[in-house]
Amino acid sequence: MSSVPEREEIDADDRWDLTSIYEDDDAWQAAYEAVDERIDDLREYEGRVTESAETLLELLELREDILREVSKVASYANLRSAEDTRNQEYQALKAKAESLSSAAQSATSFLEPELQELEKTDVEVFIDAEPALAEYGHYFDDVLRMKPHTRSAEVEEVLADLGEVAGGASDIYGMLSNADMTFPTVERPDGEDVEITQGNFTKLQKHPDRAFRREVYEEFYDEWADVRNAVGTSLKTSVKKDVKYARARNYETARAAALDGPNVPVEVYDTLVDAVRDNLGSLHRHAELKREALDVDDLRMWDLYMSLTGDEGPDIPYEQATEFIVDALEPLGEDYQNRVEAGLDSRWVDVYENRGKRSGAFSAGTYDTQPFILLNYQDDIASMFTLAHELGHSLHSELAKEAQPWHYADYTIFVAEVASTVNETLLTHHLLDTVEDDELRMHVLDEYLERFRSTLYRQTMFADFELRIHEIAEADGALTPDRFDEAYRDLKAEFYEPAELDDQIAREWMRIPHFYYNYYVYQYATGISAAVAIVERILEEGEDAAAAYREALSLGGSAYPIEVLGTAGVDMASPEPIESALSVYDEYLDRMAALLAAQ
Structure with a gap:
């Protein structure tokens, strides 16, 4: 087992x-x-x-x-x-x-x-x-x-x-989802039993056996149904907390309060949602490519994580992942590379899943400590990209601490999610340009498309959901599990129009811890948009652009986030970076469609 x-x-x-x-x-x-x-x-x-x-x-x-x-x-x-x-x-x-x-x-x-x-x-x-x-x-x-x-x-x-x-609602949710909830054990097609966990659910949803994926999906969401009222109450409480704190500080809305903290104009949020909504056709095209690649009549929710190649992809042991990542970061300079390598050798990373370990991944630490990275590494391409992502956060902290006094060493999430996604984007370019294994290259392209889907589109969908449920609370409406289901299902139907929805997917909001972070998720989508623009500039202009990017990282919190990213040559007050990223997504879809057609 x-x-x-x-x-x-x-x-x-x-x-x-x-x-x-x-x-x-x-x-x-x-x-x-x-x-x-x-x-x-x-x-x-x-x-x-x-x-x-x-x-x-x-x-x-x-x-x-x-x-x-x-x-x-x-x-x-x-x-x-x-x-x-x-x-x-x-x-x-x-x-x-x-x-x-x-x-x-x-x-x-x-x-x-x-x-x-x-x-x-x-x-x-x-x-x-x-x-x-x-x-x-x-x-x-x-x-x-x-x-x-x-x-x-x-x-x-x-x-x-x-x-x-x-933070009580978030703490309760975390204990419930990470410590108290246990998920069923299912039998793989090869006869081996595997316990479903928060950490491995997504990987199991990439298994080539469709019946197995469906079983995992249904068992997983059935377990969430058993704690529906508890999770609904915790999210309702968290949203109401955001609203009450905003009102206590004389803001009209919780969103205005959340974005004013880092001095990000609310228009940036609206521009993101509008630009992504105007380009849902690309996401629908991605879904249709999946349906064709899987050769199924209807794309179901348990098909969404499947690779366009039709299989799980090659194993990527942790040691191989670290080698790929270090090599990929060469455009950022030798010092940046060396810092990453030294950190990997200094036990920055808590690598593998263990029973009771917090799900997901993060980079943490303080001004007076080294960075610490939590992973739940699954020996796959997605885990490799997650490691690259968290190392981006860690190096950002190291450069900011080195250049800034304590009171400016911290930085906003708006900027943080750029540093992490730059690493992911460089890793993609490196693997597509240097790896001779066609299977791996195809899976890397597929993984990057999935990163676009899950970061630019999915996180924007999350941001829209977050806005909707806060607006319900601000209008003194009732926030119930049914209301959460309704709002989430409507968005899922719009964003994934080519796929067939089921009742269980309406519960997906229950497994997203970021909804407790008060208008956090939109920054993943703005982050990938800025990161794509920065990487394109670095690859075109070389060391001058890389130096400008490193300078932006070293600014920490000594300037407002829009100004920090301006140092790296990106204007996030305009829709241009988002539109540019959406164009890159289309370009990569073209490349994948051509590869699939050539098979």
């Missing part, structure tokens, strides 16, 4: 090394207690933020010192928790870290309201008096920009205190 191993069964070299943060749990506890005792020191500055330039600098430096340690404490706890969501000891550590983070935010909640008592000219006077404040120039600009949406110090403290419980 093919079963998911326990964590201790996985080789240590294939697990990340968290001792680089704290030697052990005792060291974590000591760090937790030490920084916990210091948090109240921040409150001593309440009411004094603007008394002098010297006082302001003291507070900003103390805040950095404390929050850097808090972030390390939280990172260790979160990573331990992700290793095995069933481990109650580490869930307790995570809960303690969340409380600590909330306390730290609460202790500095007075800072920005007091700063907003200043005018721009007052800030300039402070900088003249204390030149070290000059490096906070963008931070001050951002704080003053948010003045209409910042409440009194008392209200801000309450909102900060609520941070710990505000």
Whole structure:
């Protein structure tokens, strides 16, 4: 039987090394207690933020010192928790870290309201008096920009205190989907039993045996049906939280609040949705190519992940994937390549799925730690692309940390999803240009088309769904599982018009954790659009364009995201990058159609 191993069964070299943060749990506890005792020191500055330039600098430096340690404490706890969501000891550590983070935010909640008592000219006077404040120039600009949406110090403290419980719906959903839910075991066509998991569901949906795919699909979504009310309630609560927080900060909508944080115009969101909707014909063409390649009368939901080649594709062992990725990143420069290779050799990556491990993938870490990448590697092309994606995030963090002070090292998701997708796009070009194995090349082309489908189209569909359910809440409508089903099914029918829908696909919203992230998903679609434009520029212009891209990554959060991407030569305030990416999708569909016709 093919079963998911326990964590201790996985080789240590294939697990990340968290001792680089704290030697052990005792060291974590000591760090937790030490920084916990210091948090109240921040409150001593309440009411004094603007008394002098010297006082302001003291507070900003103390805040950095404390929050850097808090972030390390939280990172260790979160990573331990992700290793095995069933481990109650580490869930307790995570809960303690969340409380600590909330306390730290609460202790500095007075800072920005007091700063907003200043005018721009007052800030300039402070900088003249204390030149070290000059490096906070963008931070001050951002704080003053948010003045209409910042409440009194008392209200801000309450909102900060609520941070710990505000994420409760997401936490409950995560525990339910990762720790408590178990999926059936099914028999493969070769007679081997395999347990369905969140991590392997998509891969099983690529199995060439259609009856097996259908069985996996139905068993998987039947399991979700059993927790329908719990998941519906958690998503409803999360949406209502977004709406109430937006209203508390004087925004008309939750979307306006979410996009104003990174200073992304709402028009960028609308431009994306409109451009993708205007080009649904390309997605329908992709679906029709699948139907023809599979030689079926009707394309069903359990066919959507199937390769246009008609089979699962070649195995890509982890070691081979890392070699391909490092080679593919050559256009970004030798230093970038070397950093990636060193990270792979330094146990940045937690490679394989284990029982209880958080599903999906992510890159995490802090200003004072190395990056940490969670994977659930499945020895396939999709997993290789996921690794390339997460390494993009990790290198982005490394370059930003190296170039920026702590308060500018972090960056918005709007920019982050560009760095990850640039790596995916370079990997595609490299494999199509250098690999002689025709089968692998065809699967790579198919995988990239799937990345376009799932990133540009599917994430835009998700963004549209997210907007719709928030609008229902903002109109004081009822958010029920039936209402979620209805909204999701309507969108699925529109986006996948050539395919035949069934009742189970209306539940797909239940398995998408990103709906708890408050207008997050659209940035995947804008990210791939910007990434395609950046890679085309790098491949055409060479090192000058690569240097401009690296400079954009190194800016971190020292400028607004539209400005950061402008440094790399991309204007995301216009529809041009999205339209360009859609054209590339069409071009790759042409290439795949020609290959299929030649078979």
